[in-house]
Amino acid sequence: MKIDAVDFFYFAMPVVTTAADGSQDALVVRVSAGGHVGWGECEAAPLPSIAAFVCPMSHGACRPVAESVLGQKLDGPQDIYRISTLVARDSMDVLQAAHTLSGIEMALWDILGKARGEPVWKLLGYRRSEAKVPYASLLFGDTPQETLDRARKARADGFGAAKFGWGPIGTATPKADADQFAAAREGLGADGWLMVDVGQIFAEDVDAAAARLPALDAARAHWFEEPFYGSSYEAYAALGARGGKVGIAGGEAAHNLAMARHLMDFGKVKFVQIDTGRIGGIGPAKAVADLAGPRGITYVNHTFTTHLALSASLQPYAGVAGDRICEYPADPTMLARVLVKEPIRRDANGEIRAPEAPGLGIEVDLQALKPYLVDTEIKVKGEVLYRTPAIA
């Protein structure tokens, strides 16, 4: 097969707010090769990601991502790795390139799976798609009462695991945060899995993060996610050494395999959370899963958008039975809901699996997305480098 076309679709809710809800817009990629169509999604700022695909060349190591993708041969996984290496080299100085590539790379796996009639996880070498316990990914309320209500709702919706993130955590006192953690625990019930995500709020301040450890342990939190900047490995390691029972988690900011490896080896995290929509796609994410196991680190997907992204994010560790837990967008925007024709549903045990259908096993509903399409045009020297593709 030959890669014939790559189309970017930028969708957004009519109103986008400052809430930490990553499902308010979506950058979806459609790739055509050999008569097959594959889909992917960049977990990224749409406009700069599109620009990195179409931008004029600055020099030999600062070329648009398109140059390494369009027209390339796609006959097996080795071609996907080859294309990724090409992007790493020829778009070395285009910082945004990794985010742009991520959605494309997923779509290439999707195509390969469809062409071979196999799910992506089989192409990755897994023999079966193991059941995962989905945790509801939610935001802290402005008050403990709101958090309590959200936790109770998650429980009522059948989730035995939930992650609360962002909101006011870290902006006031450790006591205020403790009340929030306790509320989440109360709402979820004594036997629920509770995870806490603070979205880099402590920058590199280990003491401030450590001040939250007793309350996290009291609430029996399973992990404490992203206390620091994504690259602040020293702070992660220092916090892990402070003796809390809660495991330190991070990794969503990794935009290449090396960054994830460093968070494990230098940051000493207990959970490594990879967003296939940022790290360069499914290939590098699978490589992280391969590294995590022997290190005794739990691999977890990072997904806060659509079920297209969810499927892509499950593939890299679909066959790892020991890594049981997975992030599950429980309350996404309408845009994220209508994007796929059939979501990945929980089974009778409340568990999910990466689909058995070929490729990513997800059908994108372009028609339903029409109202969310963001009309975009980029012109350089009078030439249109990008224009939103029409939806027939």
Added chain:
Amino acid sequence: MKIDAVDFFYFAMPVVTTAADGSQDALVVRVSAGGHVGWGECEAAPLPSIAAFVCPMSHGACRPVAESVLGQKLDGPQDIYRISTLVARDSMDVLQAAHTLSGIEMALWDILGKARGEPVWKLLGYRRSEAKVPYASLLFGDTPQETLDRARKARADGFGAAKFGWGPIGTATPKADADQFAAAREGLGADGWLMVDVGQIFAEDVDAAAARLPALDAARAHWFEEPFYGSSYEAYAALGARGGKVGIAGGEAAHNLAMARHLMDFGKVKFVQIDTGRIGGIGPAKAVADLAGPRGITYVNHTFTTHLALSASLQPYAGVAGDRICEYPADPTMLARVLVKEPIRRDANGEIRAPEAPGLGIEVDLQALKPYLVDTEIKVKGEVLYRTPAIA
């Protein structure tokens, strides 16, 4: 002062080639505050960098850089650090943001210096601007003979130091590379400082890079630059442990302070090379210089574009007398030449210094740049988010 306006100018040569010559285009930033005008330059892909400034918000941690800059107070260095922290938080998920911010941040220092009548290096706490030995930054020829000729020309032009980069190195045999290194040494003369830059050609292959060490030592190379990907710290450390006399160098890919710190602490480099046009500007670069000294690591600027970028890149270590060497674009494109009214010239000793004039001490010649202006327009939902500013 209040930041009133930020304007991006995208310039390019009429023809841009795949040569590793970063001066073929330029993204220049003009910032206005309190009646002063400051200038900076992103060493980055122009289109994605502009897009990261103007893109619509995706969510609270994925906002355009503009939101953290426009309208902000600018009364002292602490405001620059505050703005940079704001960008790190609110544009956390905009990968390109660091490159976009870099040029803006320089311009903020330029404004502050002009407002106070002091050079930027004084604002950074240095008492004097020390003399630096500029090395000519050149590309290897396709053949050893071409390299020999270029080295002889550099010597004839009065350079006692030269760096050769990229070209065919690493693409054929160690013997072929050895011939290139020897040619560079011969042309430069026995007493010249010779540096070698291989532009990440060995990816993470330590053995392949190590196979070049004997020839580098034979040619008495001062450093061996960027053998691996920017984040491959383990490979840098492993190569450094192979016993070559040549010092391992890297750092230009760092797009935040932590990455540069990791290359020093985990990668064990002997030279850390920072591009202020990528790392987020002058502030984080100065922080790297502060870390390098106590570690016995030599700080060097990375600059392959204009003398505006050169001035900005000298500021962070202008007062560090021990770090003698500096990169000097010796053979830039016409665009890079005309960009500044007066370049930073070598003195009678062949040395240069960061300017004594207020701010960055560089005047941008917009009129001369007119023919190089790249007409660009970005429209979203029918609204023009960016259009190339007119040059009066």
